[in-house]
Amino acid sequence: MTGLTPLDWVAAQHDGILETLCQFAAISSVSTDPAYAAGMAEGAAFLADHMAWCGLENVVVAPTAGHPVVMGDWLHAEGQKTILIYGHYDVQPPDPVEKWQSPPFEPMLRDGRLYGRGVSDDKGPVIVALSAIAAFLRGAGKLPVNVKFLIEGEEEIGSAHLDAFVAEHAAALGADFVLSADGAMWRVDLPTVTVASRGLCALEVTVTGAAKDLHSGRHGGSVANPLQALSRLLASLHDETGAVAVAGFYDQVLVPSAAERATVQAIPFDEPAYLQAVGASEAAGEVGWSTLERNWLRPTLELNGIWGGYSGPGSKTVIPSEAHAKITCRLVPDQAPGSIRDCVETHLRRHCPPGVTLKVTQEPGGAQPSAIASDHSGLHLAMQVLEEIYGEPALQVRMGATIPIGGIFKHRLGLDTVFFSFSTADEDYHAPNEFFRISRLHDGLRAWIRYLTLLGQAA
Amino acid sequence: MTGLTPLDWVAAQHDGILETLCQFAAISSVSTDPAYAAGMAEGAAFLADHMAWCGLENVVVAPTAGHPVVMGDWLHAEGQKTILIYGHYDVQPPDPVEKWQSPPFEPMLRDGRLYGRGVSDDKGPVIVALSAIAAFLRGAGKLPVNVKFLIEGEEEIGSAHLDAFVAEHAAALGADFVLSADGAMWRVDLPTVTVASRGLCALEVTVTGAAKDLHSGRHGGSVANPLQALSRLLASLHDETGAVAVAGFYDQVLVPSAAERATVQAIPFDEPAYLQAVGASEAAGEVGWSTLERNWLRPTLELNGIWGGYSGPGSKTVIPSEAHAKITCRLVPDQAPGSIRDCVETHLRRHCPPGVTLKVTQEPGGAQPSAIASDHSGLHLAMQVLEEIYGEPALQVRMGATIPIGGIFKHRLGLDTVFFSFSTADEDYHAPNEFFRISRLHDGLRAWIRYLTLLGQAA
Numbered sequence: 001m002t003g004l005t006p007l008d009w010v011a012a013q014h015d016g017i018l019e020t021l022c023q024f025a026a027i028s029s030v031s032t033d034p035a036y037a038a039g040m041a042e043g044a045a046f047l048a049d050h051m052a053w054c055g056l057e058n059v060v061v062a063p064t065a066g067h068p069v070v071m072g073d074w075l076h077a078e079g080q081k082t083i084l085i086y087g088h089y090d091v092q093p094p095d096p097v098e099k100w101q102s103p104p105f106e107p108m109l110r111d112g113r114l115y116g117r118g119v120s121d122d123k124g125p126v127i128v129a130l131s132a133i134a135a136f137l138r139g140a141g142k143l144p145v146n147v148k149f150l151i152e153g154e155e156e157i158g159s160a161h162l163d164a165f166v167a168e169h170a171a172a173l174g175a176d177f178v179l180s181a182d183g184a185m186w187r188v189d190l191p192t193v194t195v196a197s198r199g200l201c202a203l204e205v206t207v208t209g210a211a212k213d214l215h216s217g218r219h220g221g222s223v224a225n226p227l228q229a230l231s232r233l234l235a236s237l238h239d240e241t242g243a244v245a246v247a248g249f250y251d252q253v254l255v256p257s258a259a260e261r262a263t264v265q266a267i268p269f270d271e272p273a274y275l276q277a278v279g280a281s282e283a284a285g286e287v288g289w290s291t292l293e294r295n296w297l298r299p300t301l302e303l304n305g306i307w308g309g310y311s312g313p314g315s316k317t318v319i320p321s322e323a324h325a326k327i328t329c330r331l332v333p334d335q336a337p338g339s340i341r342d343c344v345e346t347h348l349r350r351h352c353p354p355g356v357t358l359k360v361t362q363e364p365g366g367a368q369p370s371a372i373a374s375d376h377s378g379l380h381l382a383m384q385v386l387e388e389i390y391g392e393p394a395l396q397v398r399m400g401a402t403i404p405i406g407g408i409f410k411h412r413l414g415l416d417t418v419f420f421s422f423s424t425a426d427e428d429y430h431a432p433n434e435f436f437r438i439s440r441l442h443d444g445l446r447a448w449i450r451y452l453t454l455l456g457q458a459a
Numbered sequence: 460m461t462g463l464t465p466l467d468w469v470a471a472q473h474d475g476i477l478e479t480l481c482q483f484a485a486i487s488s489v490s491t492d493p494a495y496a497a498g499m500a501e502g503a504a505f506l507a508d509h510m511a512w513c514g515l516e517n518v519v520v521a522p523t524a525g526h527p528v529v530m531g532d533w534l535h536a537e538g539q540k541t542i543l544i545y546g547h548y549d550v551q552p553p554d555p556v557e558k559w560q561s562p563p564f565e566p567m568l569r570d571g572r573l574y575g576r577g578v579s580d581d582k583g584p585v586i587v588a589l590s591a592i593a594a595f596l597r598g599a600g601k602l603p604v605n606v607k608f609l610i611e612g613e614e615e616i617g618s619a620h621l622d623a624f625v626a627e628h629a630a631a632l633g634a635d636f637v638l639s640a641d642g643a644m645w646r647v648d649l650p651t652v653t654v655a656s657r658g659l660c661a662l663e664v665t666v667t668g669a670a671k672d673l674h675s676g677r678h679g680g681s682v683a684n685p686l687q688a689l690s691r692l693l694a695s696l697h698d699e700t701g702a703v704a705v706a707g708f709y710d711q712v713l714v715p716s717a718a719e720r721a722t723v724q725a726i727p728f729d730e731p732a733y734l735q736a737v738g739a740s741e742a743a744g745e746v747g748w749s750t751l752e753r754n755w756l757r758p759t760l761e762l763n764g765i766w767g768g769y770s771g772p773g774s775k776t777v778i779p780s781e782a783h784a785k786i787t788c789r790l791v792p793d794q795a796p797g798s799i800r801d802c803v804e805t806h807l808r809r810h811c812p813p814g815v816t817l818k819v820t821q822e823p824g825g826a827q828p829s830a831i832a833s834d835h836s837g838l839h840l841a842m843q844v845l846e847e848i849y850g851e852p853a854l855q856v857r858m859g860a861t862i863p864i865g866g867i868f869k870h871r872l873g874l875d876t877v878f879f880s881f882s883t884a885d886e887d888y889h890a891p892n893e894f895f896r897i898s899r900l901h902d903g904l905r906a907w908i909r910y911l912t913l914l915g916q917a918a
Contacts, residue, residue, distance in 0.1 A: 031773075032771070032772060032773030032774065032775060033771055033772050033773060034772060092775065093769070093771060093775055095769065095771065095775075096672075099671075099672075157773055157774065158774070197676075198676060200676070200776070202774045204774075209739060210737040210738050210739040211737065211738020211739070212558075212737065212738060212887065212890050212891070212892075213555075213558075213889070213890040213891065214737060214889070214890060215860060215888060215889035215890070216759075216761045216763060216787060216789070216889075217656075217657060217659070217789055217858070217859050217860025217861050218643075218754075218858075218859050218860045218884050218889075219737065219754070219859065220754065220759040220761045220789050220859060221744045221745065221750075221753035221754045221757055221759040221789070221859065222733070222737075222742060222743075222744065222750050222753060222754045222859070223734070223737060223739040223741075223742060223743055223744075224739070224741075224743035224744075225761055225762055227693075227762035227763075227764070227765050227784075228693070228694075228696075228697060228761070228762050230690075230765070231689075231690045231693035231694045231762065231765070232694045232697075234686075234687070234690035234694075235687075235690045235691040235693075235694035235695075236694075237687075238687060238691075274681070275682070278669040278670065278671065278673060278678065278682060279669050279670020279671060279780075280668060280669040280670070280682040280683070280814070281814070281815075281816065282682075282683075282813065282814050283681060283682060283814070284681075284682055284683035284812075284813055284814030284815075285680045285681065285682075285683075286680065291680075291681050292681075294680035294681060295677075295678065295679065295680045295681045298680055300675075300679040300680040302675045302679045302684055302687075302776075302778060303684055303686035303687050303690065303768065304675060304686075304768050304769050304774065304775055304776060304777050304778070304779075305686070305767065305768035305769040305770045305775070305777075305779070306686050306689070306690070306765050306766065306767055306768060306782065307765065307766045307767075307770040308764065308765055308766075309762065309763050309764030309765060309785070310552070310554065310763050310764040310785060311764045311765075311766040311783065311785075312491070312492055312552060312554065313491060313492050313493060314490075314491030314492060314616055314822075315491065315616065315617070315661045315663075315763065315785055315787060315822055316491060316551065316552055316554075316763055316764070316785075316889070317659070317761075317763060317787055317861075317889060318763050318764075318889055318890070319761060319763075320763075320764070321738075323765065324770065325686075326768070326769060326770070326774055326775075328675060328774060328776050330675070330676055330679050330680070353743075354741065354743055355739070355740065355741050355742070355743030356743075357740065363773075363774055399676070399677075400676050400677050400678065400679060400680065400681070401674060401676025401677045402676050402776075425677050428671065429674060430672070430673070430674035430675075430677075430775070430776060430777055431671050431672040431673060431674070431777070432671070432672065
């Protein structure tokens with residue numbers, strides 16, 4: 001097959017690329033739950049095999065204190081730029097499994113979409129990047145630029161060990177900038193590049209009342225009910241205006257300038273269509289900011305899970321011993337994950353009702369909020385390619401979600417990150433029935449091949 | 460074996476009675492969860508067989524709109540009183556199963572206690588009552604009084620269909636009063652009779668935000684989080700003083716007289732010992748009332764379960780579509796279950812935060828609070844027998860828990876109910892590791908035989 005142009009190679013390999021993605025997405029590489037340890041190991045091994053097949057060299061499954069990183073490179077484009085290509089092979093848990101129309105780890109094509117856990121976030125985009133590399137290396141035998149791949153296994157749990165790994169391997173990871181296969185595009189009908197993402201930190205709360213579950217008649221009124229205490233405690237985290245009521249939470253927040261707010265307000269955003277798409281009756285949140293501003297420019301504190309007592313059919317007259325909640329905060333510059341966790345823990349301890357004991361567990365790690373300069377050359381090359389592919393100018397947008405690597409690569413390697421993903425924010429990743437548009441697989445292949453080609457010509 | 464005195468018969472049958480209880484308690488007759496339908500059917504059949512073996516006549520498993528009632532009688536003591544003996548064969552769910560030291564449906568003897576779901580509530584006390592009957596009928600061939608048995612299968616779900624059943628069979632259920640094998644004694648070290656119990660009503664709440672689970676980064680700040688809305692809503696149900704903040708909740712509450720409060724205050728109650736027994740650091744609840752008053756004289760609103768979002772290991776950055784809670788209220792005279800449910804639903808609808816939709820399900824049925832006159836002759840006979848057995852005067856106490864039958868038998872049959880149970884309130888029914896003291900099995904057998912004997916002599 002050598003001697004083909006990259007686009008010819010892709011055309012010839014059409015079905016094979018999709019089949020590879022299906023094989024990859026059939027692997028249950030869920031990083032957050034130890035029950036999926038075998039799926040994680042299988043995911044890393046599959047990826048390493050495929051990277052070698054694509055023509056990358058020095059492929060290695062490199063251990064970390066958590067799940068391993070899969071690396072490989074091709075460094076024979078003398079005098080050319082070097083890009084560090086990032087992605088992740090771990091996926092979100094499939095829960096609630098019963099809400100999937102087809103099993104989460106049996107990828108299925110329906111209506112021009114591939115359905116399955118991880119197809120959009122981030123296995124589809126990773127296969128796009130690798131297939132673009134294969135199109136050069138297996139087609140023409142060489143790449144126009146030098147590439148290093150770093151595909152991690154802990155993105156869905158906040159890239160907990162990536163920071164230490166990157167610090168340790170800083171010398172080997174040197175590059176001109178990072179090109180990320182992760183970081184879904186904002187909308188399917190608008191070419192965009194992402195210039196900022198929010199940070200993340202997490203805590204878990206346990207409220208304990210009596211040492212054992214109690215009969216709510218025999219004991220109701222005598223001792224504290226942990227569910228009631230937890231509800232009260234969690235309700236105290238926001239005020240009546242929807243703002244976070246935690247002392248110190250907003251202290252480090254950079255207030256957006258009038259120009260920044262104007263830029264966001266100029267972005268075309270059809271709020272009724274958005275609400276219809278997610279199935280919400282109305283927008284909600286902090287008073288005084290538009291919906292897009294709340295999601296892009298403002299930090300949030302979200303409850304991700306609450307549980308305690310009886311949840312089966314019928315009723316059970318119990319005062320449970322324990323009640324639990326999981327909390328995450330999305331952070332904006334210059335909030336730091338550790339100090340925000342401390343603020344939330346202090347608030348929880350200060351507001352815990354009497355009669356119960358409180359345990360707060362700060363999840364280690366977290367992610368810094370991050371941003372790239374709006375005139376970065378790698379960013380503008382991405383905008384140029386998007387305009388070629390989609391026929392309209394690409395907009396610079398922000399991101400409510402978190403990609404911790406922005407902060408890590410900036411801090412540890414001094415590198416900016418250009419997000420060049422072809423998944424889309426509406427593809428139900430982190431929810432049942434995650435999907436990836438097949439058309440975006442093809443757009444992405446063309447775009448990555450064009451980007452690498454133009455980058456080689458820019459030297 | 461005929462010709463034996465009842466006590467001789469019991470002595471000879473010692474091991475057999477315990478074995479029968481173990482067989483009965485091994486049946487998973489959980490009424491609230493349809494998954495246990497087979498256990499319910501088996502429980503009713505076992506009970507009917509055993510009632511016939513005890514010498515009762517006209518034994519029948521009588522259908523209701525829910526789980527069946529098991530009945531039987533012996534009506535050959537001409538000129539003597541007739542008592543309607545009540546108990547139940549259904550039990551609480553075993554959850555959380557992992558907290559049991561031995562499997563909930565494999566009854567196990569340890570340290571003079573029988574451990575297993577339902578042994579204390581109410582299978583042990585039912586076997587006490589039936590064995591006392593057998594002691595007369597299989598020992599001497601006759602009873603000193605007439606008896607009718609009504610053992611229901613829905614006590615743990617609020618006796619939902621008993622009211623209609625009793626109304627329909629009112630003519631056949633005529634008696635002088637009800638003697639209940641259910642209604643655990645307050646303390647193991649103090650003989651007591653229960654003269655009042657609280658009523659019960661239940662609701663379930665579902666708060667829905669977006670139509671599907673959302674990524675908390677992509678959407679956090681844009682739309683309402685149902686967990687946050689639910690916490691806020693549930694927190695609004697109580698005020699800062701621990702009182703229920705629902706408009707109308709206290710409107711029908713009969714304020715206890717100074718004499719009633721004095722009687723409760725005179726009851727020996729070692730609060731530190733109580734708190735140690737349940738493993739609570741301190742008492743908690745409505746300001747202005749003692750712990751015993753809050754449990755006996757005051758109504759409560761308790762959260763029995765909350766669930767929504769992710770509760771597995773690690774974190775999942777999700778804004779769930781739905782959040783749920785189960786609520787029960789304990790009622791005192793003259794609160795009515797239906798009107799209190801209405802008050803709570805109205806409060807919930809009035810306080811539901813914006814951006815979510817609220818569904819409130821009122822569990823049908825409920826139980827009236829009930830009380831017996833403190834000079835009732837059947838009650839005083841119980842106090843006399845307890846004093847004989849335990850060597851000290853029996854105290855009249857109230858009950859925080861609910862026994863709906865008090866209200867049903869009073870309303871439908873005009874009968875008072877005397878509670879004569881030998882389980883004890885500390886036996887962890889409705890919690891893991893429920894147990895029944897073997898010594899109380901023997902006390903109960905002596906007491907029931909003595910009670911029936913004295914009742915026959917009183918005619």
